[in-house]
Amino acid sequence: MTGRKKSSNNSSEAAGNGKVITITSGKGGVGKTTATANLGAALAAEGYKVCCIDGDIGLRNLDVVLGLENRIVYDVVDVIEGRCKLRQAMIRDKRLPELYLIPAAQTRDKSAISPSDMVRLADELRGEVDYIVIDSPAGIERGFRNAIAPADEIVIITNPEVSAVRDADRIIGLIEAEQKGPAKLVINRLNAKMVQRGDMLAPEDVLELLAIELIGLVPEDEHVIVSSNSGSPIVLNEKSRAGQAFRNIAKRLAGQTVPFMDMAADDGLLNRLGKFMGRGG
Amino acid sequence: MRPTVQIKGIREGLLVTLGEGMWSDVQTALLQEVAEKASFFRGAKLILDVENHILNAATLGKLRDLLADFDLSLWAVLSHSPTTEQTAQMLGLATRIHQGKPEDSPEPANEAGLEGADGLLVRRTLRSGNSIDFPGHVTVIGDVNPGAEIIAGGDVVVWGRLRGLVHAGAEGDTSAVVCALDLSPTQLRIAGEIALTPPDRKQPRPEKAFLRDGQVVAEAWSLPGNEN
Numbered sequence A: 001m002t003g004r005k006k007s008s009n010n011s012s013e014a015a016g017n018g019k020v021i022t023i024t025s026g027k028g029g030v031g032k033t034t035a036t037a038n039l040g041a042a043l044a045a046e047g048y049k050v051c052c053i054d055g056d057i058g059l060r061n062l063d064v065v066l067g068l069e070n071r072i073v074y075d076v077v078d079v080i081e082g083r084c085k086l087r088q089a090m091i092r093d094k095r096l097p098e099l100y101l102i103p104a105a106q107t108r109d110k111s112a113i114s115p116s117d118m119v120r121l122a123d124e125l126r127g128e129v130d131y132i133v134i135d136s137p138a139g140i141e142r143g144f145r146n147a148i149a150p151a152d153e154i155v156i157i158t159n160p161e162v163s164a165v166r167d168a169d170r171i172i173g174l175i176e177a178e179q180k181g182p183a184k185l186v187i188n189r190l191n192a193k194m195v196q197r198g199d200m201l202a203p204e205d206v207l208e209l210l211a212i213e214l215i216g217l218v219p220e221d222e223h224v225i226v227s228s229n230s231g232s233p234i235v236l237n238e239k240s241r242a243g244q245a246f247r248n249i250a251k252r253l254a255g256q257t258v259p260f261m262d263m264a265a266d267d268g269l270l271n272r273l274g275k276f277m278g279r280g281g
Numbered sequence B: 001m002r003p004t005v006q007i008k009g010i011r012e013g014l015l016v017t018l019g020e021g022m023w024s025d026v027q028t029a030l031l032q033e034v035a036e037k038a039s040f041f042r043g044a045k046l047i048l049d050v051e052n053h054i055l056n057a058a059t060l061g062k063l064r065d066l067l068a069d070f071d072l073s074l075w076a077v078l079s080h081s082p083t084t085e086q087t088a089q090m091l092g093l094a095t096r097i098h099q100g101k102p103e104d105s106p107e108p109a110n111e112a113g114l115e116g117a118d119g120l121l122v123r124r125t126l127r128s129g130n131s132i133d134f135p136g137h138v139t140v141i142g143d144v145n146p147g148a149e150i151i152a153g154g155d156v157v158v159w160g161r162l163r164g165l166v167h168a169g170a171e172g173d174t175s176a177v178v179c180a181l182d183l184s185p186t187q188l189r190i191a192g193e194i195a196l197t198p199p200d201r202k203q204p205r206p207e208k209a210f211l212r213d214g215q216v217v218a219e220a221w222s223l224p225g226n227e228n
Helices: A032-045 A076-080 A115-126 A141-149 A162-177 A192-197 A203-210 A222-230 A241-253 A264-268 A269-280 B023-036 B059-068 B080-090
Strands: A020-026 A050-054 A100-101 A131-135 A153-158 A185-189 A213-219 B005-010 B012-019 B045-051 B074-079 B120-121 B131-134 B137-141 B151-154 B156-162 B165-168 B178-183 B187-190 B191-196 B207-212 B215-220
Touching: A020 A032, A020 A115, A020 A141, A032 A050, A032 A100, A032 A131, A032 A185, A032 A222, A032 A241, A050 A115, A076 A115, A100 B012, A115 A131, A115 A141, A115 B059, A131 B059, A131 B191, A141 A162, A141 B059, A153 A162, A153 A203, A162 A203, A162 B080, A185 A203, A192 A264, A203 A213, A213 A241, A222 B080, B005 B023, B012 B023, B059 B074, B059 B080, B074 B080, B080 B131, B120 B131, B137 B151, B151 B156, B178 B187, B187 B207, B191 B215
Parallel strands: A020 A131, A020 A153, A050 A100, A050 A131, A153 A185, A185 A213, B012 B045, B045 B074, B120 B137, B131 B151, B137 B156, B151 B165, B156 B178, B165 B187
Antiparallel strands: B005 B012, B178 B207, B187 B191, B207 B215
C-alpha cells in the first residue's frame, strides 16, 4: 500500500497539518510554473487535497498553465486584503476535484503582499488541504521571500546549463541562510542525447556543485509546451515521459520511494547500438 | 523600560541604533517605533546598528520580514559581534556602510602587520552570492562555488574545491598564498596581481598559489620534502 489517502472526509485528520512546498529557481524560464502545476496536479491525482498558489504577483501564469484563467474572480491579494474569504479565492479544478488554485493578482505587484501575509495565508490553508504548492517568481527579491516564508519544504528547479545552475546555487545559499532547508533539487529539460555527446551538463555535474538531494530528473519533452498552451497538466498525459517524471517527483514528495527513470530510454536501442559501433570503428 | 531606538538620517538611508536589553523587547520597541511613524519610514532603506546583540539567521530574517510589512527594506546590519556580521552577510545584507579604504591605496601593509593576525574558519560550502571579507587569514572546510568570493587580508586555505573568486593579501601583502585541494578559481588575486585558471585543467590536485617575481604561480601543495 502506498501513501495514498483521502483527506476530504477524514475527520481524524488534525486541522493545520497541511504541508507547504515552495517551488523556486532563481533564474526565470526553467520550469517553475510547469513544475508547480504538474506537481500539484499529480499530488491531487494521488488523492491528496492540494492548493496551488501563484506567487508571481503582477505576472501571473499558473492559472493559464492549469487552464483555469477564465474562472478567476478573486485572487491572492483579495484574500490578504480581506476583500474575500479564503474559500472564495480557491478555484476548483474540474478534472481533478482535489486540486485548487489561488491565482496571483495581475494588476498589482510583489509589494502588495509581505512574507508575514504569506505565512498567515498558508497557516489558514494548512487546515483546509494536505499540500500547499507555491509557485515562486524568478529572482531573489520580495516575491521570492514571500514565496519561501511559509515553506516547510523547498524544491529548486534547474536546467542542465551553467547559468541556471549558478542561480540555483545562489538560491540554495539564501535558503540555507534563512535556515529553511534542506532544499531538494529537480533537474528539468534534460536531453539525454546532448549529455551523451558532452554538449550538456550531466546530472552528476550539477549535483557535484549543488550538493543537495536530487528528487527528480525531467526529460525534455515537446508535450510540455503543448500541455501548457492548452491548460492541461502534462501529468494527465499517460504517454508523456515528462509527465511520468513529474508523477514520480510528486510520489517522492509524498514520502514514497520511486526509482529514477532511465533517461536514455527515448534514445532507442538501435540508436545507442549505432553509436556504440560508431565509436568502436 | 522601553529599550532605546535612535534614528538618524544618513546618506545611505536611515541609521537605526538599537540599545541594550532582551532582543524580544528591543525588536518590539523597534516595531512600535516604526508603526508609530509609519508614513515617515515607508519605503526607507534601513541600516540597523544592533551593537552587541548576537543574532542568528532565523531572528534576523524574521525581523527583516516584519520590517517588510511596513514597506521598509533592511539593507545593512552593523554589529560588534562577528556572529551577527556573518549572519547578516549570509542573508545578503551589507555589514559596513562606508568603503574601508580606496582600492588604489599605495601603502601596502607589511608582513609584520599580520603577525598573529586573526584567522576565520568557515565550516560550510560558500555558494554563489556568499562573500567573506576578512582582514586576517581565511580557512574554508567545504567548497567555494562559482559566484562566491573570499577577500582576505592574509592567506586563504580551502579544504575543498575553490571555484569562485579569491583575493589573498587584499591589503597589499605580497607574501600571501592561496591553497586548495582543487585550485580552479574563476579569478585569483594576490595583493595587486590577478590570475585566471588555465582552461586546460588535468585531474585536480592540491595546489598552492603565490607570487614569484610579481607573477602568480601555482605549484603542487604537498609536504615540504616532496616539493620540487
